[in-house]
Amino acid sequence: MVFSQGDIISIRDFSKDDIKYILRTAEKMEPIARSLEKSDILYGKLLGMLFYEPSTRTRLSFEAAMKRLGGCTIGFSEARTSSATKGEKLSDTVRTVGEYTDALVLRHNMEGTARLAADIVDVPVINAGDGAGQHPTQTLLDLYTMKRLLGKIRNLHVALVGDLKYGRTVHSLAYALAMFGTRMSFVSPPELKMPREIMEDLNGAGVSVHETSAIRDVLPYVDVLYVTRIQKERFPDPQEYLKIKGAYTIDKDLLKNSETIVMHPLPRLDEIATDVDSTPYGKYFQQAFYGVPVRMALLKSLIK
Amino acid sequence: MKTPKELKVTPIRNGTVIDHITANKALHVLKILNLPSQDTSVTIGMNVKSTQMGAKDLVKIEGRELRSGEVDKIALIAPHATINIIRDYEIVTKGKVNLLEKISGIINCGNPNCITNTGEPVDSLFYVTSQEPLVVRCYYCERAMDQSEIEEQFGPL
Numbered sequence: 001m002v003f004s005q006g007d008i009i010s011i012r013d014f015s016k017d018d019i020k021y022i023l024r025t026a027e028k029m030e031p032i033a034r035s036l037e038k039s040d041i042l043y044g045k046l047l048g049m050l051f052y053e054p055s056t057r058t059r060l061s062f063e064a065a066m067k068r069l070g071g072c073t074i075g076f077s078e079a080r081t082s083s084a085t086k087g088e089k090l091s092d093t094v095r096t097v098g099e100y101t102d103a104l105v106l107r108h109n110m111e112g113t114a115r116l117a118a119d120i121v122d123v124p125v126i127n128a129g130d131g132a133g134q135h136p137t138q139t140l141l142d143l144y145t146m147k148r149l150l151g152k153i154r155n156l157h158v159a160l161v162g163d164l165k166y167g168r169t170v171h172s173l174a175y176a177l178a179m180f181g182t183r184m185s186f187v188s189p190p191e192l193k194m195p196r197e198i199m200e201d202l203n204g205a206g207v208s209v210h211e212t213s214a215i216r217d218v219l220p221y222v223d224v225l226y227v228t229r230i231q232k233e234r235f236p237d238p239q240e241y242l243k244i245k246g247a248y249t250i251d252k253d254l255l256k257n258s259e260t261i262v263m264h265p266l267p268r269l270d271e272i273a274t275d276v277d278s279t280p281y282g283k284y285f286q287q288a289f290y291g292v293p294v295r296m297a298l299l300k301s302l303i304k
Numbered sequence: 305m306k307t308p309k310e311l312k313v314t315p316i317r318n319g320t321v322i323d324h325i326t327a328n329k330a331l332h333v334l335k336i337l338n339l340p341s342q343d344t345s346v347t348i349g350m351n352v353k354s355t356q357m358g359a360k361d362l363v364k365i366e367g368r369e370l371r372s373g374e375v376d377k378i379a380l381i382a383p384h385a386t387i388n389i390i391r392d393y394e395i396v397t398k399g400k401v402n403l404l405e406k407i408s409g410i411i412n413c414g415n416p417n418c419i420t421n422t423g424e425p426v427d428s429l430f431y432v433t434s435q436e437p438l439v440v441r442c443y444y445c446e447r448a449m450d451q452s453e454i455e456e457q458f459g460p461l
Contacts, residue, residue: 111418112419116419131417
C-alpha cells in the first residue's frame with residue numbers, strides 16, 4: 001500500500017486497491033466533515049502547511065480536514081511570508097518544519113518538490129500540487145465525486161476538456177481513470193493536447209482514448225465533463241486565445257438534454273457560465289466539498 | 305599496375321579503445337569525453353563494417369583511461385560499446401558498458417521547471433523505462449526524456 005511508504009506524492013504510486021481504500025475511508029469521514037459527528041483521532045497532532053503558491057480550496061480543505069479530526073495546523077500560505085524570500089533553499093525549510101510537525105502538506109511551483117521533500121524529512125509528506133506535475137489529492141477527490149454522485153468509476157465515460165497540456169489535475173486524473181478502465185475522451189484545442197508521454201503511457205497500459213477538439217462530439221454520450229481552465233498566457237496571440245476560449249465555454253444551452261455532470265477543479269473563470277451552477281449538471285461545488293472527507297481519510301491513514 | 309596505398313591505423317601503446325559504438329555516434333562519444341583536445345591523440349572509425357552490428361563506430365584514445373562516470377555516460381549513447389584499456393600495447397581490461405537501471409548525477413533533467421535544476425542540494429536521478437529506444441524518466445518530476453534529448457545535453461557536435 002502507498003501508505004506504508006508514508007507519503008502521497010504521485011497518483012502513479014497508488015494501486016487501485018489504495019484508491020478504493022481511501023474512497024471507502026472518505027465515505028466514513030463524511031458525517032464528521034459535515035459536522036454531524038465529532039472526532040478527535042488526530043488530537044495533539046500538528047500538520048505543517050507549506051504553500052509556496054496561492055491556493056483556496058486545497059489549503060483550506062486540508063486545514064478543515066485536520067481540524068475536524070481534532071488536530072492543528074501551522075504554516076504559510078504564500079512564499080513571501082517564508083524565508084524563501086531571503087533565499088533559503090526549499091530543502092532547509094522542509095527539514096525545519098518537518099521537525100516541528102507530524103506531517104507536511106507542500107505546494108510549490110516547481111515539479112518534483114514533494115518527492116524531494118519526502119526523501120529528506122522523516123514525517124509523511126503530501127503533495128498538494130507541484131508545478132505542472134502532480135496533484136494526487138485532487139485526483140482522489142475527483143474520483144470520490146464520481147463514485148458518490150454516479151455510484152461507479154469503472155463503467156463511466158469521462159471527457160477531460162480544456163487545457164490538457166499544462167493542467168496538472170487532468171494528467172493525474174487520466175492515470176487514475178486508466179487504472180479503473182474508465183473510457184476517456186480528451187477534448188482540447190490542438191495546441192493544448194495531452195502530452196505525448198502521457199498518451200504513450202496510456203497506450204502502453206492498453207487504454208484507448210478518443211481525442212477531439214469539439215465538445216459537441218462527446219456530449220451525447222459522456223457521463224462526466226471534467227472541465228479545466230484555458231490560460232491566456234499559453235497563447236502568444238490574444239486573438240487566438242479569444243477564439244479558442246469561446247469554443248470551450250460550457251453553458252446551460254449547450255448542456256440541454258444531455259445526461260452529463262460537469263466537474264471542475266476550480267477556480268473557474270468563464271469556462272463554465274454561472275447559469276450552470278444551479279442546474280443538475282453543475283457539481284463542482286459539491287466536488288470541492290468532497291475534498292474535505294478525502295483529505296481527512298488521507299490524514300487519518302498517514303499520521304501515526 | 306599500382307597497388308592502392310593502405311592507410312595503417314597504428315595500435316595505441318597506452319590508453320582506451322572504445323569499440324562497438326552505435327554507428328555514427330562516435331562524435332557524441334568524443335563530446336562526452338571533452339575531445340578532441342590539443343594533447344590527446346585520437347583515432348576515429350565511423351560506419352566500419354561489423355559482423356555483429358552491421359556497422360559500428362570505433363574510437364582509440366592515446367594516453368587516457370576512462371573513468372567510470374564517463375563509461376556510464378557512453379552507455380546512454382552507445383549501449384553496446386566495449387571498452388578496452390591498453391597498457392604497453394596489451395589489453396589489460398576488456399568490458400562492456402552497462403546501462404544502469406538508475407542513472408544518478410550524470411545527466412540533467414530536461415525540464416527547466418524540475419526541482420533538480422534549481423540549485424537544491426540534490427543529484428538528478430532517472431529510471432530507465434525503455435532501453436531501445438532509450439527512454440528515461442526523472443524520479444523527481446516524472447518527465448520522460450528520449451535519446452535525442454539526452455544527446456542534446458552533451459552539447460552541439
